Amino acid sequence: MVKAIRVDGISKQYRLGQTGTGSLAHDINRFWYTIRGKEDPYLQIGEINDRAHKGSSAYVWSLKDISFEIEQGSAVGIIGRNGAGKSTLLKILSLITAPTGGSFKVKGRIASLLEVGTGFHPELSGRENVFLNGAILGMRKKEIKLKFDDIVDFAGIERYIDTPVKRYSSGMYVRLAFAVAAHLESEILILDEVLAVGDAEFQKKCFGKMNEVSKREGRTILFVSHNLGAVKQLCNSSILLDRGKLVVHEKTSNVIKSYMEQFTNTSPIFEGPVNSEKKIWFRKIYPSDSDKRLKDQFFHDEEIYFNFELSFNIFRSKHDYSIFFMVMDSNKTRLFSSESKIITSDTVQLVIESNFLVRGSYSIHAFIHKPRTEQIDIAEDVCNFKIIDNGSDLLIHGDYDYGNVFGRINWKYSDALQLH
């Protein structure tokens, strides 16, 4: 298999804070070391990029020793938390900045789209900007001429092509800009979150185009997105970065799994007291998979299990207390509730069906009570968990607020009038 990109031990170091103070001294020192043929003294210090902890050094490694290969014609996703080094990696591969260490090799022309519409000039017309933007992205003039009609057609702004782009609506602007980029003829295409712009219809169109580019035209795509569903749909393999290091590079579904496991460090567990005066109380509440393994990130099409561990100060068989369970969204709006039977066992599990909650953050309310009479223990706003959409019908709407639950809806279509 022919390789499109080979990356050998790429590292990138950044200096933190103000460049103004002390850097001239550092530069002179650096220069002094280099002319004597010694190693750069500032490359030895520096630490892993972890924003949660305050580092002691002014230098951090945004990327550390990254190596991988990408085959020609494959679409590869790059995922990771904010600050994992995704953008730095794309910038290095796009030649926008050079690595501090390591090297990479590329076969074919690279076009990178880290932003839609780079270099658009507001005073110039749509037509003029297509040529300018195309040339900035690396196209020759005659190449653009050849594709001009396709570009305008794809953007759907034929009527306004001779109007200055400063008069465009933001939607038109983005459509035209994306259209130019989508028609680039490069063997490798690097995309950073570009599908996050534009309306749903256009996003779908872009997505189709990307799919076509990689699957039919056999071009290599590198794709960064926080939209895991999009990554899953477009990319057969993915790279997971964490704090500047490459964690895994394999099949996208496996990579997404490892990515989600990164989040389980933050405890979604509610823990009650070991001893209590209460008749019945919560010892532990936590979300999990079906095997009771703790988990706080679920795909929308996964079942969510909640586990309750209880302690009793009364006889289990001689009472009429039950558990009341309620789910809230991130605005603490109560979404739905459920009532258990009278509890006689010390572990209780419930399951929230798959394809029910839409993507977002949720938490729960739970209490032990005798309905409308007595409440004996309560856990308020606990067990934060997240739902991730990995490809539902509503995914195309992006960040649009389409509610909290998937509607159980059936559409029926028929023609009332028969036209002759």
Added chain:
Amino acid sequence: MNDIHLEHAAEEQKWDREVNAQNDLFDLHLNEVWNYRDLIMLFVWRDFVAQYKQTVLGPVWQFVQPALTTFVFLLLFNKIAKLPTDGIAPVVFYLSGITLWNYFSNCLVTISNTFVNNAYIFGKVYFPRLVLPISLVISNMVKFGLQFLLVVVVMIYYHFNGYPLQIGFRLLLMPLLLVQMAALGLGLGLIISSITTKYRDFSVLLAFAVQLIMYATPVVFPLSYVDDHRYRFFININPLTSIIESFRLVLLNRGTVEMYGVFYSIGFTIVTLIIGMIFFNKVGKTFIDTV
């Protein structure tokens, strides 16, 4: 073991581009700049179209600045200070000097802001960074061409008013002088733009340095006027001196040009340009991290 395996694999495949952390200082990617020639011309075109959209006079503005400056110089240096003009009509003397000086100073100032002004675009897309300064050299050349039309018109006017035109084969040397001026402006501009990415002080310094250097260049006075002056040394080490005087000699058949001055000036230009390109190329690779 692993390394041997990797090297073997590399031999099987041809790569189009290789990027190393330590790149060759002298690899300037000039062939790549050539591939982007359409972009250079589009930038030139953009500079003009964008600048004059929604202005009434459009390119006519190009004539206003040299005309007014000539007027001021005429009052100040000719009428009040009574500096000689080497037997050239004073208006022609000042206007031609200003036109060529403007070309140099415009190149220098616009190019020196390349990184700072285009940080947003350099941070998002790659194209050979040299494309922008080169496009500036060309668009300033076009402006020079427009302003030179004014010089020609004024020269023709004076042709009928006591200062006859002196046409000769030496006029063919003018493009070479322009190329040298362009190269010098480009070289110095590249050096300064590389420095300003980190130390912004230099762009402030440049603004008045350009004005001061003009007075160390025979723009408002002929070189013959300072022939035996004790500050002649400062004018001699200025590589622009020989270009301006040669320009005058070629265009108006008056000027003091010495061979060693020409060679010094050309040598200075070549060295500056090479150093400028190397600096610019090196800084261009990582400047986005510091800007």
